[in-house]
Amino acid sequence: xxxxxxxxxxxxxxxxxxxxxxxxxxxxxxxxxxxxxxxPLLQHIGARAEPLVAVGDSVxxxxxxxxxxxxxxxxxxxxxxxxxxxxxxxxxxxxxxLEEWAITxxxxxxxxxxxxxxxxxxxxxxxxxxxxxxxMAGINGLGGAGxxxxxxxxxxxxxxxxxxxxxxxxxxxYITADDTGMRYRAPEVVAGIEILMHILKPVExxxxxxxxxxxxxxxxxxxxxxxxxxxVVFPTKYPSGGEKQLIQILTGKEVPSGGLPADIGMxxxxxxxxxxxxxxxxxxxxxxxxxxxxxxxxxxxxxxVMALIGTPIRDLLEFxxxxxxxLYRLVMGGPMMGFTLQSLDAPVIKTSNCLLAGTSExxxxxxxxxPCIRCGLCSEVCPAILLPQQLHWFALGKDYDQLKRLNLxxxxxxxxxxxxxxxxxxxxxxxxxxxxxxxxxxxxxHKADHSKQRFEHRLERLEREAExxxxxxxxxxxxxxxxKAAKEQQAVSAASVSxxxxxxxxxxxxxKPASLTAEQxxxxxxAATAQMALKKARKQLASNPxxxxxxxxxxxxxxxxxxxxxxxxxxxxxxxVKTTPPPAAGADDDTKRLxxxxxxxxxxxxxxxxxxxDAPTEEQEKxxxxxxxxxxxxxxxLPKDEAPKKPVAGMPANENMKKAKLDAAMAKAExxxxxxxxxxxxxxSTLQEKVEAARVNLTEALKAVEQAEASSTxxxxxxxxxxxxxxxxxxxxxxxxxxxxxxxxxxxxxxxQDEPGNGQLETDLAExxxxxxxxxxxxxxxxxxxxxx
Amino acid sequence: MSVVITAIVVLLILALIFGAxxxxxxxxxxxxxDPIVDQINALLPQTQCGQCGHPGCKPYAEGIANGGxxxxxxxxxxxxxxxxxxxxxxxxxxxxxxxxxxxxxxTVAYIREAECIGCTKCIQACPVDAILGAAKQMHTVxxxxxxxxxxxxxxxPVDCIDMVPLPTTPQNWKWDYPLxxxxxxATDRGAL
Numbered sequence: 001x002x003x004x005x006x007x008x009x010x011x012x013x014x015x016x017x018x019x020x021x022x023x024x025x026x027x028x029x030x031x032x033x034x035x036x037x038x039x040p041l042l043q044h045i046g047a048r049a050e051p052l053v054a055v056g057d058s059v060x061x062x063x064x065x066x067x068x069x070x071x072x073x074x075x076x077x078x079x080x081x082x083x084x085x086x087x088x089x090x091x092x093x094x095x096x097x098l099e100e101w102a103i104t105x106x107x108x109x110x111x112x113x114x115x116x117x118x119x120x121x122x123x124x125x126x127x128x129x130x131x132x133x134x135x136m137a138g139i140n141g142l143g144g145a146g147x148x149x150x151x152x153x154x155x156x157x158x159x160x161x162x163x164x165x166x167x168x169x170x171x172x173x174y175i176t177a178d179d180t181g182m183r184y185r186a187p188e189v190v191a192g193i194e195i196l197m198h199i200l201k202p203v204e205x206x207x208x209x210x211x212x213x214x215x216x217x218x219x220x221x222x223x224x225x226x227x228x229x230x231x232v233v234f235p236t237k238y239p240s241g242g243e244k245q246l247i248q249i250l251t252g253k254e255v256p257s258g259g260l261p262a263d264i265g266m267x268x269x270x271x272x273x274x275x276x277x278x279x280x281x282x283x284x285x286x287x288x289x290x291x292x293x294x295x296x297x298x299x300x301x302x303x304x305v306m307a308l309i310g311t312p313i314r315d316l317l318e319f320x321x322x323x324x325x326x327l328y329r330l331v332m333g334g335p336m337m338g339f340t341l342q343s344l345d346a347p348v349i350k351t352s353n354c355l356l357a358g359t360s361e362x363x364x365x366x367x368x369x370x371p372c373i374r375c376g377l378c379s380e381v382c383p384a385i386l387l388p389q390q391l392h393w394f395a396l397g398k399d400y401d402q403l404k405r406l407n408l409x410x411x412x413x414x415x416x417x418x419x420x421x422x423x424x425x426x427x428x429x430x431x432x433x434x435x436x437x438x439x440x441x442x443x444x445x446h447k448a449d450h451s452k453q454r455f456e457h458r459l460e461r462l463e464r465e466a467e468x469x470x471x472x473x474x475x476x477x478x479x480x481x482x483x484k485a486a487k488e489q490q491a492v493s494a495a496s497v498s499x500x501x502x503x504x505x506x507x508x509x510x511x512k513p514a515s516l517t518a519e520q521x522x523x524x525x526x527a528a529t530a531q532m533a534l535k536k537a538r539k540q541l542a543s544n545p546x547x548x549x550x551x552x553x554x555x556x557x558x559x560x561x562x563x564x565x566x567x568x569x570x571x572x573x574x575x576x577v578k579t580t581p582p583p584a585a586g587a588d589d590d591t592k593r594l595x596x597x598x599x600x601x602x603x604x605x606x607x608x609x610x611x612x613x614d615a616p617t618e619e620q621e622k623x624x625x626x627x628x629x630x631x632x633x634x635x636x637x638l639p640k641d642e643a644p645k646k647p648v649a650g651m652p653a654n655e656n657m658k659k660a661k662l663d664a665a666m667a668k669a670e671x672x673x674x675x676x677x678x679x680x681x682x683x684x685s686t687l688q689e690k691v692e693a694a695r696v697n698l699t700e701a702l703k704a705v706e707q708a709e710a711s712s713t714x715x716x717x718x719x720x721x722x723x724x725x726x727x728x729x730x731x732x733x734x735x736x737x738x739x740x741x742x743x744x745x746x747x748x749x750x751x752x753q754d755e756p757g758n759g760q761l762e763t764d765l766a767e768x769x770x771x772x773x774x775x776x777x778x779x780x781x782x783x784x785x786x787x788x789x
Numbered sequence: 790m791s792v793v794i795t796a797i798v799v800l801l802i803l804a805l806i807f808g809a810x811x812x813x814x815x816x817x818x819x820x821x822x823d824p825i826v827d828q829i830n831a832l833l834p835q836t837q838c839g840q841c842g843h844p845g846c847k848p849y850a851e852g853i854a855n856g857g858x859x860x861x862x863x864x865x866x867x868x869x870x871x872x873x874x875x876x877x878x879x880x881x882x883x884x885x886x887x888x889x890x891x892x893x894x895x896t897v898a899y900i901r902e903a904e905c906i907g908c909t910k911c912i913q914a915c916p917v918d919a920i921l922g923a924a925k926q927m928h929t930v931x932x933x934x935x936x937x938x939x940x941x942x943x944x945x946p947v948d949c950i951d952m953v954p955l956p957t958t959p960q961n962w963k964w965d966y967p968l969x970x971x972x973x974x975a976t977d978r979g980a981l
Binding site: 042092094095096098100369395396425426429430432433435436437440441444447448449450451452454455457458 | 936
């Protein structure tokens with residue numbers, strides 16, 4: 001026997017009436033098997049379990065029917081054999097009275113176990129497999145909060161647990177479930193503790209029990225014997241059973257605010273949990289039942305029962321002899337921390353340690369709250385050393401920042417402050433509401449942060465996608481350009497196969513030997529036309545051999561035919577002699593295409609440069625350089641092809657036209673000369689004839705030029721002559737007449753000036769004037785009539 | 790005279806030395822301040838709903854910080870957001886601008902899946918990628934990710950999206966505040 005350890009005290013605390021004796025009269029009883037069990041999927045803190053069965057499935061007792069969903073979660077097992085009849089929202093023991101998802105099991109009454117796999121000697125196993133067994137057995141804390149035990153045991157893997165504390169305090173009035181467990185199942189409790197000791201290897205194991213349970217203390221002391229654990233008995237005070245309070249009582253250490261006992265190397269477990277661990281490891285049975293206290297004045301047979309999880313509360317109350325007329329308020333849990341149940345259909349769950357069926361005398365409605373008188377009693381009894389009065393004020397004002405600053409979340413909601421409040425203020429309800437509000441706000445904030453992150457990631461993604469698309473588009477364009485260039489090169493190399501080392505031009509020539517320039521073509525056509533005309537004339541002559549006209553025509557036509565043929569031959573000869581003939585039309589197209597390509601590449605280069613901006617990434621830089629190279633290549637291709645394009649307008653000499661033009665110019669000069677001579681001696685008839693002849697000559701020469709031009713392939717010269725209206729003979733005649741009349745008139749005038757007063761001269765002048773007017777009028781009329789034509 | 794010059798020179802040297810120290814410290818111990826835009830953005834509900842007339846919460850935060858936008862244009866945030874913004878920016882609390890909508894309980898989008906034709910329009914509209922689906926496949930809303938911005942309702946060509954309030958479950962149920970205490974004396978009850 002170790003020496004008794006020192007007991008510490010906690011701040012505050014109260015001593016409410018215990019009312020524990022009613023329910024410990026009949027030991028631990030087993031109620032009849034319920035017909036229907038409701039198994040909520042969420043009986044623990046954490047994520048809802050995931051059903052493994054479907055409606056209509058038959059299950060055996062102890063079979064897993066829902067698996068843990070995530071790390072902080074708990075599986076669920078069938079408490080008896082039967083059929084699954086429903087999976088869906090069902091009554092749930094909760095302060096809200098809301099429903100919760102549950103599996104409904106109709107029992108078949110056989111209570112047939114599934115195959116169990118007990119561990120013969122758990123000492124052979126390491127901690128992880130044992131923890132896994134505890135986890136798979138669906139064990140969570142049976143004290144009240146319901147935190148999954150396996151998770152709690154390794155809450156701080158880096159922290160060595162040196163003290164294991166077993167909570168047998170059960171400080172809340174009326175509840176005797178742990179008391180009963182210790183009294184009647186002490187060996188199992190101790191076996192469970194030993195398993196935990198094997199897992200945790202603690203230095204010290206303390207079993208804390210309040211001194212109002214002498215039977216339990218005796219039973220535990222007997223079961224512990226000389227094992228390395230210590231039963232510690234301390235004075236009864238509410239709420240010594242709080243985890244942090246018990247730790248303080250047994251060790252004098254305080255769990256830091258917001259921390260876990262594991263932070264100071266301790267773990268606290270409930271008596272009921274120890275029994276469940278023993279059953280899971282030694283017997284292989286999952287957690288399917290628990291000890292629940294049925295008490296209250298409305299029951300004629302208050303007792304403790306080994307209740308199957310999921311048993312409807314109504315069944316249990318009937319087993320305990322409920323008197324419906326007396327039942328005023330049904331509370332799950334104790335009178336201090338429990339909550340009022342709104343439906344008798346809700347089931348017992350893993351955390352239900354007590355059902356308190358109170359009469360109206362036992363659980364009277366709370367008196368109307370009065371204003372706070374600032375007596376300070378609440379602060380005196382608070383086990384967490386908070387300032388309940390301040391919290392109350394800030395809760396009224398909904399000042400959540402202040403509430404957090406005053407450590408509202410260290411409040412264990414024990415209800416001591418409400419219990420002592422002379423104004424009957426429901427303080428705990430204020431704290432619960434404030435906590436819920438703060439949690440909701442925090443959740444909202446968390447969600448906002450999460451949404452923000454998602455939103456930002458989405459924007460980032462969209463940007464990335466757009467960039468990717470642009471890159472792909474560019475790559476495609478690049479590829480297409482490259483393909484085009486490759487094709488071209490292929491064509492060129494194919495041509496070079498036939499032309500070997502020949503220069504480009506010769507190659508093109510060789511490739512298109514039959515191709516003629518436009519001029520050549522025209523010359524050819526002209527020659528053909530002349531030949532046709534000649535043939536036709538000859539034919540006509542043959543049919544009409546007496547026509548002199550035709551006879552005269554034929555030599556002319558023969559000459560014309562010869563001339564055109566010569567011109568064509570000359571043109572052909574010139575082409576073959578020329579070193580830089582006009583490129584074929586196809587070559588022209590190639591140039592165009594090359595130009596377009598170069599422009600496209602240049603455009604994409606510009607775009608890339610713009611996209612890169614001032615600070616291009618490495619990738620962009622690479623791309624730009626590649627594009628630049630391409631542009632250079634494209635431009636290098638261009639001038640080579642473009643060079644032969646310039647002499648396209650290379651003029652073939654058109655002797656015929658030249659000659660005609662020369663003749664025309666000469667004729668013009670002759671005419672002018674003759675005219676001048678005529679002007680000097682207007683009366684010379686030979687000169688007049690000469691002028692007439694020169695005029696005819698010029699007309700003929702001009703006609704010849706026109707003809708030559710028509711037959712020539714040269715681009716027709718810009719015809720300024722068009723502006724000068726072609727002068728017809730009548731016009732010319734009229735004009736000449738007019739000019740002569742004018743000259744006569746001027747002469748007469750001069751004569752009159754020399755001899756003024758000469759009547760004859762005056763008459764002459766008048767006549768000359770008349771003649772001039774008439775000539776001018778005739779000319780004007782003629783011009784007008786011509787214009788209207 | 791030389792005393793004055795000496796003094797000036799010494800002071801000049803001292804000024805240079807301290808200037809150098811300050812300059813170095815300014816770089817070495819530079820504090821990356823939390824820009825006001827981020828602080829404002831952190832207070833906004835991040836529904837990205839655009840009810841304020843900005844394409845998201847961050848642009849509205851920028852508008853408040855730089856453009857002098859009023860702080861009462863966020864209906865999803867409601868009074869509490871306005872209060873928080875007023876506290877942060879030290880400006881008057883304004884009532885929510887009704888022009889931009891009114892404060893409503895949080896809702897989430899719900900797609901009536903039988904009617905969905907799989908057009909992906911709602912997916913493109915969702916600012917937080919909370920809708921799952923593919924072309925010609927049924928779409929559904931990831932409830933936990935939905936901010937209730939209702940931007941997906943408008944683009945739906947078959948109107949199969951409803952905004953439903955989140956159900957109350959035992960997990961998100963909240964204790965009510967107790968009724969305020971009754972006054973014992975007449976002045977407490979406001980009888981005078």
